[in-house]
Amino acid sequence: MRLTASQVLSLILVTLIWGINWTVMKVGVGDLPPLLFRAACLWLALPVLAGFMLWRRLPFHVPRTERLKLLYLGFVNLVGWNMLIILAMPLLSSGRAAILGYTMPVFAAIAGAVLYKTSMQARHFVGMGAALTGSVLLLWHEMEALAGRPTGVFLALSAALLWGTGTQMLRHARLSTHTVTFTFWTVLLGAIVLSLCALIFELPDFRWPGTPGLLAVIYNGLLALSVAQVGWFLLARELPPQASTLGVMLIPVIGVFSGVVLLGEPLHWQDIVAVVLMLLAMFSVLWPAKAP
Numbered sequence: 001m002r003l004t005a006s007q008v009l010s011l012i013l014v015t016l017i018w019g020i021n022w023t024v025m026k027v028g029v030g031d032l033p034p035l036l037f038r039a040a041c042l043w044l045a046l047p048v049l050a051g052f053m054l055w056r057r058l059p060f061h062v063p064r065t066e067r068l069k070l071l072y073l074g075f076v077n078l079v080g081w082n083m084l085i086i087l088a089m090p091l092l093s094s095g096r097a098a099i100l101g102y103t104m105p106v107f108a109a110i111a112g113a114v115l116y117k118t119s120m121q122a123r124h125f126v127g128m129g130a131a132l133t134g135s136v137l138l139l140w141h142e143m144e145a146l147a148g149r150p151t152g153v154f155l156a157l158s159a160a161l162l163w164g165t166g167t168q169m170l171r172h173a174r175l176s177t178h179t180v181t182f183t184f185w186t187v188l189l190g191a192i193v194l195s196l197c198a199l200i201f202e203l204p205d206f207r208w209p210g211t212p213g214l215l216a217v218i219y220n221g222l223l224a225l226s227v228a229q230v231g232w233f234l235l236a237r238e239l240p241p242q243a244s245t246l247g248v249m250l251i252p253v254i255g256v257f258s259g260v261v262l263l264g265e266p267l268h269w270q271d272i273v274a275v276v277l278m279l280l281a282m283f284s285v286l287w288p289a290k291a292p
Contacts, residue, residue: 007238010231017228019098019254023262024216024224026094029086031213033205035198038086042191044221045229049184052226062177062185069173074186076166077236078229079193084159091152094263098255100156106132107164115165116172127280134253134277137270170236179233187225 028037053060062070085101092100109128112118175182209217260267 007235010234014228014231014235015250015254017223018232019251020258021220021224021228022094022098022252022255023258024219025086025089026097026259026263027212028209028216028220029089031209031216032207033198033202034086034090035083035194036202036206037209037213037217038082038220039191039194039198040217041220041225042082042187042194044217045187045225046184046191048222048226049180049187049230053180053184056180058178058180060181060184062181066175066177069175070177070182070185071189073166073170073173073182074189076162077170077233078186079190080162081159081166082190083194083197084155084162088152088155088159092156093259095252095256095259097152097156098252100153101160101163102252103132103157104160104164104167107161108167109164111165111168115168118168130277130280134273137273137277167236170233175237179237180230183226183230183233187229 025037028041031037032040052058085097088100089097105128257267
């Protein structure tokens with residue numbers, strides 16, 4: 001496996017944008033009901049994606065034979081993940097929610113072995129072990145608090161399960177639809193579903209956001225759910241599952257440190273060790289394999 005320049009750029013953009021976004025989302029759900037916040041972000045992302053498609057003359061049309069695939073892949077990869085993780089955000093600290101969400105590579109590996117009989121090299125197991133150990137270290141000082149918030153932990157882990165399974169499904173799906181076109185329609189699907197859920201469950205809490213919430217919506221709509229989402233789908237479709245999942249394990253690390261800088265969350269020695277382990281995990285899957 002050798003990464004192209006565009007894949008490296010996509011990996012860097014996804015890592016930085018989504019890493020900082022965990023702190024941004026924590027600010028957003030503090031100013032708006034969670035489902036309403038995420039729905040507003042998705043609606044804002046749509047014109048950005050549509051404008052890019054018009055500029056690049058990309059088709060909006062999805063072949064009839066692929067529409068059902070787009071529907072269930074969209075539900076697993078975007079709708080389910082976004083709904084569950086945003087409901088977990090008010091119950092957990094920003095960095096720790098990111099860590100629980102990024103247990104996704106473990107679920108992706110399990111889903112690949114169960115559903116698609118995928119094989120893994122020894123270095124991939126080393127990478128997964130390093131990523132898991134790093135996650136445990138990052139959660140070290142949160143164990144007691146998390147034990148008192150089982151709902152938040154359950155929601156975050158369920159979101160990771162859906163995302164990991166969806167990544168494998170997307171990797172193995174035979175789609176001729178352009179990645180940006182796929183992203184546009186899945187974002188529209190997510191916006192509709194989350195808006196309906198917000199109307200049903202959060203109508204009494206509807207309010208206009210303050211400046212922090214408005215900035216969080218703009219960041220999510222313009223970057224996290226458009227630029228980074230397209231970059232992620234590109235990685236998930238083009239790279240082996242181990243690389244596309246473990247390759248973004250620095251995201252929760254950035255989530256933790258952005259929480260330290262922006263929200264004043266404490267930093268411990270376990271966090272530093274976890275950074276090294278996450279780098280080891282990335283190195284183990286992204287280092288080019290020897291040519292046969």
